[in-house]
Amino acid sequence: MNRMLLVAFREFLENVRTKGFWLSILMMPIVLALLGFVPVLVENTRTAKNFAVVDETGVVLDTVRKEISVRDFQYLLTDFATGQENLLPDFLAALFPQIRSLNKMERQSIIEFLFRDGELHDGLTSSLTSQLQQHRRAIIDWWAELSDEERAGFSDNISANYFRMIETSDLDRLNKMIESEELFAYFTIGRNIIENINDAEYVSNNLTDRDLEIWFGELVSQYVRDQRLARSNIDAETADWIGEAIAFEGITLGGDGEAEEVDSTDIARQWAPVAFVYFLWISVMINTQMLITNTIEEKSNKLVEVLLSSVSAISLMGGKIIGIAATGLTIIIAWLTMVLAFFTGLPMLAGLELPIDLSSVMADPWFLGSFIIYFLLGYLFYAALLVGLGSLCNNQKEAQNLIMPVQLIQMVPIFLMIPIGRDPNGTLAQVLSYIPPLTPFVMMNRAAGTPSTHEYITTTILLLVSIVVAFWLAAKIFRVGILMTGKPPGVKEIFRLLRAPVTRAT
Amino acid sequence: MNSIEFESVNKFFGTHHAVSDMSFRVPEGSVYGFLGPNGAGKTSTIRMIMSILYPDSGRLRVLGDDQPERVKDRLGYLPEEKGLYKKMKVKEIVTYFGTLKGMSRRDASRQTERLLQQFGLEDAAGKRCEELSKGMGQKVQILSTLMHDPALVILDEPFSGLDPINVELVREVILDLKRQGKTVIFSTHIMEQAEQICDSILLINKGQKLIDGRISEVKGQFSSTLLIDYEGDPGALKQPGVIRVNNMGNSAELSIEEDCDTRALLKALMDAVKLNSFILKEPSLHEIFIRTVREPQA
Secondary structure (H helix, E strand, O other): OHHHHHHHHHHHHHHHOOHHHHHHHHHHHHHHHHHHHHHHHHHHHOOOEEEEEEEOOOOHHHHHHHHHHHHHHHHHHHHOOOOOHHHOOHHHHOOHHHHHOOOHHHHHHHHHHHHHOOOOOOOOOHHHHHHHHHHHHHHHHHHHHOOHHHHHOOOOOOHHHOEEEEOOOOHHHHHHHHHOOOOOEEEEEOOOOOOOOOOEEEEEOOOOOOHHHHHHHHHHHHHHHHHHHHHOOOOHHHHHHHHOOOOOOOEEEOOOOOEEEOOHHHHHHHHHHHHHHHHHHHHHHHHHHHHHHHHHHHHHOOOHHHHHOOOOHHHHHHHHHHHHHHHHHHHHHHHHHHHHHHHHHHHHHHOOOOOOOHHHHHOOHHHHHHHHHHHHHHHHHHHHHHHHHHOOOOOHHHHHHHHHHHHHHHHHHHHHHHHHHHOOOOHHHHHHHOOOOOHHHHHHHOHHHOOOHHHHHHHHHHHHHHHHHHHHHHHHHHHHHOOOOOOOOOHHHHHHHHHOOOOOOO | OEEEEEEEEEEEEOOEEEEEEEEEEEEOOOEEEEEOOOOOOHHHHHHHHOOOOOOOEEEEEEOOEOOHHHHHHHEEEEOOOOOOOOOOEHHHHHHHHHHHOOOOHHHHHHHHHHHHHHOOOHHHOOOEHHHOOHHHHHHHHHHHHHOOOOOEEEEEOOOOOOOHHHHHHHHHHHHHHHHOOOEEEEEEOOHHHHHHHOOEEEEEEOOEEEEEEEHHHHHHOOOOEEEEEEEOOHHHHOOOOEEEEEEOOOEEEEEEOOOOOHHHHHHHHHHHOEEEEEEEEOOOHHHHHHHHHHOOOO
16 A cells, blocks of 8 residues: 555656646636626627618608607616716716616616606606706707717717618619628618518528627517507507516525525526536546546656566556546645636626626535535546556557547537536436446436435445445456557457456455 | 576567576576577576566476565576666765665675775776766676675676677686576576586477576587587598588587487598598587487477
């Protein structure tokens, strides 16, 4: 045992000194940084798409344009940041401190008052009410005269950030502009759009990016709907009431059987195991690969026999497996620490509030504990298989061929990740849990659905037994394989090795 | 006292009979040669001594213990195929090999310093093994083998691939160990080397022992040979009384019958070729090997 630890410690030291080790550790913050910044970067670098509308009715476009303007004004009211008041005319800037404290309904009433001749909400202070009444005209005129550029600056949600309308209805010209990519798309709205909703076209060379089509389509649909309601003498309120969609409220049962509301953190909880499975898989892959590389290197460096004159083959094999497990654990613990720091420390430092409380999910001791245990078990199982096969090979190329079947099995959990995440306690997930090579990944995947204690116990026992068997088989191959030179043996020869009796235990 | 005793040891690899009914004794304090062509079973025999392999049948005792793995720490082994961890520093790797033999870290570290100095490698202590020249690498491997002051040192083909300077170094090491009273076993397929250093030998071919014992005794069992330097027709060397001619161009080794009349043979040879020298001596190990392989003794 003592010698085994000496081998393990040397293995650990050697790995820790490699560039690969530090790269693996640093990979995590880089991945996290990318996760954080790429979407922001993509969002910031995207340019607004130009589009045009050919309106044969002569009325739809005006109404839609007005609706766009009103919606954008709504975003001005909700999103306008403090400190930018100099962008606003004085009479509006003075109102913003009060507007910010309004609730949704009160704010909506300002929109209704300004643009749709509605009433201001009773909850507004009298000063705000009188100010709004006094400056109504000025506010409307000011807003109408702003350019797209100026509006876009007020809030990221304002449509001018994404889509800009160009005033042309000459089809030839529009087609040319699309060809020259000056224009992303144009819409034609037919004369009979209200009677026939198919009397509309969307022309673009890019039919995969559907953001514009969906956004504009919804605006026109609303117009058509309003017109149809009016013709049928149904007032808008009745129509809304009829059209209301049912929103089921998500409830889960807590540990004590109490009903609990589902919030976004619960959803994150549901999917967090998938992220853990992915890291688990990467960790097991990296570490077993490292083990094979080291074994083959030792063999091709002709060190094996020197080592075997001091330690038994089993101690050598065990030492290598332990040494690399220690390396892997170090990397994983560094990763987990960084993930935790990222999700708890960073938001606090930057004063950001994450939309969902990820830190509580990531720091869940149940997830962390099972992650580390399943890493060790999964690693040990594959390490035994691969070190046995690896010991037969003299170079990476030979190893690649020989371990292919094992690596194919290693791939399976990746394909299962999403289906199991969706239905963590389904029959598929339950059955797969009992297949030892898949157990660590599948059980980690199911962690959110919380498999029963009995499942945890039986699958773990099964896995442990498989690990012992794998080690026993690996030892048989390793003792002979590690001294073999020349072409690695075929399947038949490997089975002969496995059947051969072990002359002496050590 | 014998350092090693083999009694009817057999080792199979599949159907291949690698070592067959092997029996021999290595006396303590001797320099012992395992001789035989490549594939004769020398390395398998050594691996059984080192308990890297286990015999399928028969008994073997190493340093008086019939379970060789128990005395592993008192054995030093330099395999034919040897290497170093490329990324490790010289001092680290030698110390590591010491600890693998059961030395404490402190003792191993101290002993490493002493040996590096003795071998003139103190400047290389901080170098990585990949930076060493081939000769320095071999020195490091040898001193790693001697780190733990083993009672029995086994060197598998220690001279193969060495330049003359390193051959001399290894020879010095072997003789030095002998002076210290250690037992040294080395294997080689080059008979001349064994003849120069060994006290006793074991001659193996195809897994079987051909002959063993002290060199002088072994040689005594065989009739003398005739070494000649000559110019002329090699075909004319096969005179009556000559069993076999081992022709080397300008010289030849002639095996002669035990009751051969050497005077008559000398005359005959002088008539047949131009003879420059004529020495009657005991047979070389090479000659003995060829004789035993060709005419197996009863």
